[in-house]
Amino acid sequence: MKRDKHEKLMDLAKRRGFIWPSFELYGGVGGFYDFGPLGSVLKEKIIRKWREYYVIREGFFEIDSPSILPEEVLKASGHVDHFIDLMTECQKCGTPFRVVDVIKEVTGEDIEGMPREEVQKFMDEKHVRCPDCGGELGSIFEFNAMFRTMIGPGTKRIGYLRPETAQTIFIDFKRLHRYARGKIPFGIVQIGRGFRNEISPRQGIIRLREFTMAEAEVFFDPQDPHHPKFSNVAGKKIRLWLASDQEKGKTETMEIKAEQAVKNGIVCNELMAYYIVLTKHFLIDLGIPEGAIRFRQQTPGQRAHYSSETWDAEVLTERFGWVEVAGLAYRTDYDLRRHSEFSGEDLSVFLPEERRKVICHVIEPSYGIDRTFYCVLEHSFVQEGNRTYLKLKRELAPIEAGVFPLLNRDGLPEKAITVLESLRLKGFHVEYDESGSIGRRYARADEVGTPYCVTIDHQTLEDDTVTIRDRDTTAQVRVKIEELPKALNLLLREGAALQDVGVPMGL
């Protein structure tokens, strides 16, 4: 049986410690994944890159708040009423299904966004039956997709696990606006777990019940939706798939300059266009090819209850087709207005220069870190003849360098371990390996995307030099041990080429 790229990749991911299904010891529970020793570092590096974009460069402020929210917050936000999945159960085997999923699985048709009243009719007309046992499916009904719990004893206070990190940003608005010294626009981010009690998740890491999100909320005056640095991105091209084209069944996308997209009224405002460009650059920076990125405009029926315009950043994958990795929503003043109403607090701000009050509008770029992680892995997976390796960007590689003694004797392992320890003290993420031939160890390092291997050989004992090998070219140079930290720093963080840091060796 020929295995597709996804299967090979997932085999590698499980075997080498990137990701695996959670709770395997107890038979597993759908919708949960563990990040292993390599996966957790890669995920952390993706998050660090995201922070570099939003917190460091764009100057957003980060907050970190609980994942349990009291019911009041989610009543106000609309999630108690609207965070609903339609479901059905097989009358024969009892398997529960999310209606949209089972229809897609059986008929291939995507009915996301279809009005509720048409869905039952559609199912009946298409004679959709249980894909597991062929049994008849029961009537559709609503299921709130939030995890529910009780805060404190006595079941007096209902709580939910947050379906998005955004809500505590909205309820903290007054403190945050004060922190931003009363100026708008300003941006807040939050990175953390989000939860969605999926009915019957079947798509591995693409459809999780507990996932990591990185969300940004940009608060601005609706009369002034300009971005101060828009000129930096005005001429950049973005690839859009319009809602109107989707509704007509057209699969073609359009490429357009950010500036033009705003002028033509295709994208609602400068802020939205700015973050679409930023998202594209972020994905490219993670190693996703430009051609595998598009922005799909959600149709009105697909949009969340709080959004008046949403663009999904999608990445093309082999197994899952186009995968949504980020959603950019124009939330208008929906959330602040609702929290104002429900709490009785005035959440408007006064604009002294314009002598008017306004409830800020919000543009929200929201990223799914787990899906981004998967796309990064899939797009870095390279097979060349017998060689399989992850061509991860150097700065994303979980292990920055392998440290190997050429042979397992003659004092080489001891020397290698002193090199290893000195690099660890300098903060490098390095791993030691002495088992098997040097070729096998290189192959093992390549397989998990380790960009450099440092080898200690007999010459090391004579002149304190080691070799550095490059994952992508397999070329090697020789450097002095004392210059190794500097060389690795140049290679990993400054983008230096191998020949710039040492003396090239013949092959």
Add this chain to the structure above:
Amino acid sequence: MKRDKHEKLMDLAKRRGFIWPSFELYGGVGGFYDFGPLGSVLKEKIIRKWREYYVIREGFFEIDSPSILPEEVLKASGHVDHFIDLMTECQKCGTPFRVVDVIKEVTGEDIEGMPREEVQKFMDEKHVRCPDCGGELGSIFEFNAMFRTMIGPGTKRIGYLRPETAQTIFIDFKRLHRYARGKIPFGIVQIGRGFRNEISPRQGIIRLREFTMAEAEVFFDPQDPHHPKFSNVAGKKIRLWLASDQEKGKTETMEIKAEQAVKNGIVCNELMAYYIVLTKHFLIDLGIPEGAIRFRQQTPGQRAHYSSETWDAEVLTERFGWVEVAGLAYRTDYDLRRHSEFSGEDLSVFLPEERRKVICHVIEPSYGIDRTFYCVLEHSFVQEGNRTYLKLKRELAPIEAGVFPLLNRDGLPEKAITVLESLRLKGFHVEYDESGSIGRRYARADEVGTPYCVTIDHQTLEDDTVTIRDRDTTAQVRVKIEELPKALNLLLREGAALQDVGVPMGL
């Protein structure tokens, strides 16, 4: 009314964006705190420092797994049966109390660890009444302190929010042992949220319902509890408060070398002693004075159900006295054995050189990041005359440098912003401030612990130099803008002194 240090600190913490109680807009819910823009960075830097210790230097492997666990896992771990708080309710006003807390509040006595059957007697004898209304307290009863939820529709599968991150490390043991290439000892860490459904939390950030933990599990052969690097710490002194002394009512601690503590049988083995020393160094590295650190041995009644010996790392604070910030538990083979029994999987390992099988024993150093955060803040809070500032270690400061135009005109703000942007592109966490006098801006920066302020003045426009001011000494030097990133790097990351990076200025 004179405010104590804690109140002044919490005022600063709320006002300046470190931490504040969650859900304030809806009246708040006890046991939940938000980390604001400065707090989230400080917390992240504490976590980064922890990773530096455990992941980078000690070579532990990190995993990252769900916070929702299916019931099977927690039945096996013993939490369904043993993660219990005794509670009581006021018969008059209905307020629920954790029995241990209400007794401490009313009588001042700490009965943690008292056998259940004696607790009711003790309460009756001491005539403990409701501290809120004086009403009579009802009979004590058990409350499981885990948050409960349902996974998937139909309430068929019970789940709990994890009370500790450790459990998924145990159930992943086979994969992780394979990842470690079958060698023991090896160590795994996990950093993430933990949950405890406190009955009626009243101690701010010290008693949270949702908190961040950093846990390490060291798997080893019980016949060989040696640490390969023990000689590095053997001569280091640790301050211990023995369980036997506590039981005798003695408050004196003892200071003893790590090596001696193991030899005398005071600390169970080398591994435990090694991590006690490591914990002490970690806390000192965060800025906690050595004299404010002790290790308290839990009495048998206080220990968790899985532990045969536990040492709590405690830090002395003004408001809360000695606060437990980490617990180092000898979990023996309890968890692996239980998961073996409950899952039916053999979780023992074979030791080829010794030709025997063994279920690994576990030493667990487990850190509470929120409490550590509070202790770091309190110990960095300095009042000198009119001046209040946070003497945070430079590498922990949330804002690495302030960037200020001396005056709000003459092109100085524009120049300052170009300096700001160039530092952000180099990855520095810098903030701009142009409002108020320069003295006020320095004071504002000092108050949140910003170690350096860069000021753009008229001389800058002439010769492209700026001043750097030191938070602790208020001394200033002048450096060229092009050398600013290098200077800040030396100051923030290499521990350089101010006079080493620029030309000193008269005061």
